[in-house]
Amino acid sequence: MTCHELRLYFEDPLRMDAEFPREAEHLAHCTECARFVEARHELGTGLRLVCESAPEPSAALEAVVLANYRRRIIGNPPLVRSRTRRWVVCWTAAAAAMVALAAVLLHHPARRLETSNLTMESAQRPMAQPGTSEKSANRVPWTNAASSPKTRLHSARQARRAPQPAATKSPASEDFRSLMYCDALSCGGAMQLIRVQLPSSAAAFEPAAASSDGAIYADVLVGSDGIARGIRVVQ
């Protein structure tokens, strides 16, 4: 038997032969091949150990897979997603809540700057004035949107479809707190009104605003650039 034949014979490390008389004769004389066979045996032992030490899938996995199957078959509702995706959703929601809380904390009445007396009405005057250019007439009359009880988000398309007369008096001057300096240049675009739910810890600043379930709601004015201009806690 040659070295090549012997190495072919022991190619598979998982070979379980206990006795190999023909090959043993060669191994007794060839140290290189003996080393090769020893290495393959050790590798085979290691692979078998790895194979035996594999864990079994948990029972919870079967329950989740079955739940996914049932939900899919019943009517394609959202599937139970994997652990990673649930974490992403949770962290995103937590980050959004933190941003909203920070906005409330930064603009607490005690910390409000004197410049906040600069009302939103004066800041938005170019937008709300009737009889201005056609472009400004197409802008969203956010003051009316704010007074609408059922709509939370007004788009410019909705405003064009049902144009409303510009308000003679803006409630922003009474209710909304300015979140940034506004003038005709920086607050010139259309506004959107978004109602958000704040963490219950915000009740410390507006105790009267807390509902029976402890939730706080606020209307936020967002400019066309996505930056919040004003906030009003819903009483």
Add this chain to the structure above:
Amino acid sequence: MDIPPEFSTRSDAELLRLAVAGEEQAFLLLYGRLKAGIFRYAFYMTSSQANAEEVTQEVFVTLLKESHNYQQDRGALAAFAFGIARNFVRRIEHREWPYEALPEDTSPATSSARLISESDALPAQMIRTELAERVQTAVASLPDHYRQVVVLCDLCELSYAEAASRLRCAVGTIRSRLSRAHALLAKKLRPLRSPQPEIRTAGPEGCLI
């Protein structure tokens, strides 16, 4: 849950069709047939039980969702499911590649000292566990095309033909890749197997002084 005996003789493809049609027991039987292979493959490829369970879960979700894409004439359902599992494993590897482990310290002195202390002090069971861990680490460090064949043929115990159908390549390719992979594994384990002679003859005290 009792599986009706008539389902037991059905093929995987038929079970999938029945499962999509609403037969829960067919789905359970299909899950029982495929889960072990998918889980083991994902476990050995990702070295993580949590990731293996995630892959297994996603494979069955995708099987239900993409059942219309399965063509029976192109191969077995197990191979189709394996293809899905392989894609998810790649996604997980891509997701976790920034956290790749540092290369193992395989310097002869370190390895020899470890081997001597193990031989003298540790019980046999711990040495076997350690050997299994080292082999698993060595398998995980192989290039992907070698790792696939080692996992499929050596660890998942598939035949060469089955592995070839899973990886969509020739049986000869599987053989040659497996041979090279074994050679690489043996090379990676060599420092542990044959320590430096002078250290071995010096004994454990010699290493410490």
